[in-house]
Amino acid sequence: MENSLSYAQQQDAEDPLKSFREQFHIPKDIQGNSLIYLCGNSLGLQPKVTREYLQQELNDWAHHGVEGHTDAEHPWLxxxxxxxxxxxxxxxxxxxxxxxxxxxxxxxxxxxxxxxxxxxxxxxxxxxxxxxxxxxxxxxxxxxxxxxxxxxxxxxxxxxxxxxxxxxxxxxxxxxxxxxxxxxxxxxxxxxxxxxxxxxxxxxxxxxxxxxxxxxxxxxxxxxxxxxxxxxxxxxxxxxxxxxxxxxxxxxxxxxxxxxxxxxxxxxxxxxxxxxxxxxxxxxxxxxxxxxxxxxxxxxxxxxxxxxxxxxxxxxxxEAGFKNLRAKSEKLTGYLEFLLDELNTNNINIITPRNKNERGCQLSIQVKNADKKLHTKLTEAGVISDWREPDVIRVAPAPLYNSFEDVFEFVQRLKEVL
CATH class of the missing domain: 3.40.640.10 (Type I PLP-dependent aspartate aminotransferase-like (Major domain))
Structure with a gap:
């Protein structure tokens, strides 16, 4: 692994699941810039196709009323x-x-x-x-x-x-x-x-x-x-x-x-x-x-x-295949772990297991002497993560829509905030 934007972008270019990111709505800031969303462990992002699936049921309800239980395109019963x-x-x-x-x-x-x-x-x-x-x-x-x-x-x-x-x-x-x-x-x-x-x-x-x-x-x-x-x-x-x-x-x-x-x-x-x-x-x-x-x-x-x-x-x-997603998840989270270690600071402790078989995509980051102000500053820097009392920031790069560049940019912004 390398601690560089070019390396992260190369990993994304070679990622067989890279197209799935385009199938999700990525939240943006008021200037229209995509936020770094690492909070799928709390609320996953919306697939773009969700609107179509919901609209189909609304249409069937409008057209069929109660008969939609049997006559809808996907019968409700x-x-x-x-x-x-x-x-x-x-x-x-x-x-x-x-x-x-x-x-x-x-x-x-x-x-x-x-x-x-x-x-x-x-x-x-x-x-x-x-x-x-x-x-x-x-x-x-x-x-x-x-x-x-x-x-x-x-x-x-x-x-x-x-x-x-x-x-x-x-x-x-x-x-x-x-x-x-x-x-x-x-x-x-x-x-x-x-x-x-x-x-x-x-x-x-x-x-x-x-x-x-x-x-x-x-x-x-x-x-x-x-x-x-x-x-x-x-x-x-x-x-x-x-x-x-x-x-x-x-x-x-x-x-x-x-x-x-x-x-x-x-x-x-x-x-x-x-x-x-x-x-x-x-x-x-x-x-x-x-x-x-x-x-x-x-x-x-x-x-x-x-x-x-x-x-x-x-x-x-x-469509993605869960085994494929799990394989990407291990790489993404491993890269996040590598970059956090590269910060080379005694202030950060990853409390999540280092063994990839003993964790999913979430890393829980404990920052010495930090309080929620740190999380607030991260949010202001365009990172959506999750704070849990007393001193943990939860970060979860979800393989369906997160990228290696997301992970790299998060650690850069964390470094700036620290």
């Missing part, structure tokens, strides 16, 4: 099925194990209804200590709902003193000491703060060895890393689609249920009519008959406009 294959490939699952529905935390609660089955002696839940707050709130509320004190029932998998990353051997110790009391491991696959990607298969095997259910929050994993959910063997997983999957603010989430649970009639679930047998769904007199697989956890008929935006992005992913 089975609309979620148009998303399943591409989504399953991105998360490494079988199509029957995946469904797009609801939003992330709603799906997390629905999964815990089924897969958190506490007893008086085996009721504890393990989460990573710096899990995204919504996950922590959700598991605490589940503990309360079942009559347990969160202070007693919640176990935090913590980094060691003076460290930023969680060690797998410390999770092993937790399970060895308290496995007979733990009912569920609910871990964020890629930690939102540090960017650490956890070993999902090892965690799943460890949990199952101790009779625990295992689930993952892929909010910062889906579209970023390949979780190989089916082979991992996790019982369930949930994710959102508005970060790396570019479906728009607050869009729907995704859900994975391993096929071994596909027809388990003994699992509790909160049911709704869209999870009912498709053949008799509209005969309102039938008792609930759950669809096999992940579809059986659906509640309501889906919001088509949100799904249209997801379909637009997933079609772009399918």
């Amino acid at each position: 089975p609309y979620h099925e148009f998303l399943t294959k591409n989504m399953a490939e991105i998360v490494g699952a079988k199509p029957s194990e995946v469904v797009i529905m609801n939003t992330l935390t709603t799906n997390l609660h629905l999964m815990m209804v089924s897969f958190y089955q506490p007893t008086k002696s085996k009721f504890k839940i393990v989460v990573e200590s710096d899990a995204f707050p919504s996950d922590k709130y959700a598991v605490e509320s589940q503990l309360k709902f079942h009559g347990f004190d969160p202070k007693e029932g919640l176990i935090l998998w913590k980094p060691r003193k003076g460290e930023e990353l969680c060690r797998f051997e410390d999770l092993e110790t937790i399970l060895k000491e308290q496995g007979d009391k733990i009912a569920l491991l609910m871990i964020g696959s890629t930690n939102y703060y540090s960017g650490q990607h956890f070993p999902l298969k090892k965690i799943t095997q460890l949990g199952h060895e101790h009779g625990c259910m295992v689930g993952f929050d892929l909010a910062h994993g889906a579209g970023n890393i390949q979780p190989d959910l089916h082979d991992t063997g996790a019982d369930f997983a949930v994710w959102c689609t508005y970060k790396y999957l570019n479906s728009g603010p607050g869009s729907l989430g995704g859900c994975f249920v391993h096929e071994r649970h596909a027809q388990n009639e003994h699992l509790n679930r909160f049911a709704g009519w869209w999870g009912h047998n498709k053949k008799t769904r509209f005969n309102m007199r039938h008792e609930f008959d759950a669809l096999p697989g992940a579809e059986g956890w659906q509640l309501s008929n889906p919001p088509i406009l949100s799904m249209a935006a997801i379909r637009a992005s997933l079609d772009v992913f399918a």
Whole structure:
């Protein structure tokens, strides 16, 4: 690697995915200059084709009214099925194990209804200590709902003193000491703060060895890393689609249920009519008959406009190929890491793992003695990144629309601000 603009431009010229940048709207400043957008870990950019996909559904609604459920170009009744294959490939699952529905935390609660089955002696839940707050709130509320004190029932998998990353051997110790009391491991696959990607298969095997259910929050994993959910063997997983999957603010989430649970009639679930047998769904007199697989956890008929935006992005992913995107992501993030090291300053610490297999595209940059003023100055310099208290700037070069030149220019502007 070389610390030069010409090198970055050469990498972009040789990038087989370079044309995909032109398929996205890149935000601009008031002078019309493109901003350096490195915040796809918070909200992905809009594919240009999204407008066309949404307009098609608006046209069908205008022309067909209720008949659009069957007569639209993409009929609304089975609309979620148009998303399943591409989504399953991105998360490494079988199509029957995946469904797009609801939003992330709603799906997390629905999964815990089924897969958190506490007893008086085996009721504890393990989460990573710096899990995204919504996950922590959700598991605490589940503990309360079942009559347990969160202070007693919640176990935090913590980094060691003076460290930023969680060690797998410390999770092993937790399970060895308290496995007979733990009912569920609910871990964020890629930690939102540090960017650490956890070993999902090892965690799943460890949990199952101790009779625990295992689930993952892929909010910062889906579209970023390949979780190989089916082979991992996790019982369930949930994710959102508005970060790396570019479906728009607050869009729907995704859900994975391993096929071994596909027809388990003994699992509790909160049911709704869209999870009912498709053949008799509209005969309102039938008792609930759950669809096999992940579809059986659906509640309501889906919001088509949100799904249209997801379909637009997933079609772009399918065209690019996720393996290709992951390969570019490793190069982009590796180049960012190289350039930050080239700054040769003791003020900067990258807390994200150096091993490319233990991270996605996000690097979390800790700047000594910095506060949010540093992030504000970066924003004024034309960089859209993300600040997380107390002292971390999160930077995520997304391979679909970010370039090597983006990465080079970001580090130059960071250097100027410092």
